[in-house]
Amino acid sequence: MDDTLLLDAVERYRNGEMSAQEITFFEELRKNNPEIDQLAAEHNFFLGELEKMSDLKAYRHNLNEVENKLTNEGIISRKEAKGKAKIIYLWNKYRRTIAVAASIAGIVSISTATIVSIYSENKKVAVITPLVDTRLNQFEHKLTQIESKLKDASSVQTKTPVKPDFEANFRATAFLVDGNGYLVTNAHVVDNARNIIVENKKGDQYFAKAIYSNKLTDLAILKISDTSFKRVIGLPYTFPKYSAELGEHIFTLGYPREEVVYGEGYLSAKSGYYGDTTSYQISISVNPGNSGGPVVNKNGEIIGIISSKEANADGVVFAIKSKNIYNAIKASGNDSIKLPSVNSLRGLERVQQIKKLEDFVYMIKGN
Incomplete structure (x- = not known):
């Protein structure tokens, strides 16, 4: 089955646009073909993460609109964070978006490696x-380092010991x-x-x-x-x-x-x-x-x-x-x-x- 048609089928299945006969055929196809099932699952996960990120951005936008309105009307006031507190605020604000981006990057890298393996020209040599x-994911590794530093900054402020992260x-x-x-x-x-x-x-x-x-x-x-x-x-x-x-x-x-x-x-x-x-x-x-x-x-x-x-x-x-x-x-x-x-x-x-x-x-x- 062509990858483009398969991805289109995953989206139609996810959106409830298939007929009962198409649903039965698609589910049977996934059941009998592990490769197609894996690709469908990865694409379904990818679409889900995009939807989550879209919902999160919309939610944050609404919160910012309410906050700006209340600030302009003088009901609340806000102070600009400084130093380490500002870094921690920015991290807490955007960490989920970065995590979603890292997940998508991981999916893309895995899919690329799979395609290269399948279509390799040197198939006669058993490896x-x-x-x-x-494989060290640079994005994930950097996120771990940033989070570790932020935990250290938090521990200095709260004076509570933090167990060091295990970098594998x-x-x-x-x-x-x-x-x-x-x-x-x-x-x-x-x-x-x-x-x-x-x-x-x-x-x-x-x-x-x-x-x-x-x-x-x-x-x-x-x-x-x-x-x-x-x-x-x-x-x-x-x-x-x-x-x-x-x-x-x-x-x-x-x-x-x-x-x-x-x-x-x-x-x-x-x-x-x-x-x-x-x-x-x-x-x-x-x-x-x-x-x-x-x-x-x-x-x-x-x-x-x-x-x-x-x-x-x-x-x-x-x-x-x-x-x-x-x-x-x-x-x-x-x-x-x-x-x-x-x-x-x-x-x-x-x-x-x-x-x-x-x-x-x-x-x-x-x-």
Whole structure:
């Protein structure tokens, strides 16, 4: 489907201009084509952000009109802010507009990278790339620096200590294998990291450290070292030691964005790159940041861990077989790690499986 026609269809669907037959066809098209569904979702998000910015500008305009009217009539008075107070005022006034602009810039950069990848002329050369998000968004980085300075200025005025921000230069995914704070991810995610923070879907952040890492199997085990972390009870999934079947439907949760993202596909080969028997090849849509994410079957069993993708082939992704987790735990020498033995995801609808699973999938940030 032509991109222009697709974007037009998204706008008509969003504005309620489609007939019932068109709606059925469009929803079925998105359901059966992950690429079209992703593009439609991105364009829908883009339009939503534009509408939010438009509404915000109109709201601010109305507030300014009322303020000017009341000031001219002498009902209220306003004083010009000076020094740091003026900087903080301007930041608070325009921070949301800047954030929207940063979001739009991010969408444009991701879309451009996707188009370049799809239409690359050098498709005959297989390029395997780890799925760690190491692209530093300059806009986001500058916003973080400005906000940090403004927090410092505020703390001087209020004389209250401010916890320093953690500036990360990569993002990936991990998930719990033991409720006492043990997580599994890829070795290539944490191997050169000086500092590691893991964050759950609620936004709670904890410092963590790698207690085991193996470059050959590309598996690493992390332990949350933060004393504020509380033991998690009832991990709902299990890890089968048997191999998954060809064509088996699977899904994943991960952090290619600042919020958890769902993707679905199927197992396309029982071996990985160049016949690697420790991995699967799966057909699924993933992006940088998905490294270390769980690959889950319909029964709620974690059959693999996403590790890399073939850059010049669409939907060719490799996942380490989950039975390697048993070997990693044994090699770590940590007998206190106990993998869950009860699967409470089995028999649930997909939406319910996701709701239970996402509490145990964490974003990794590091530098």
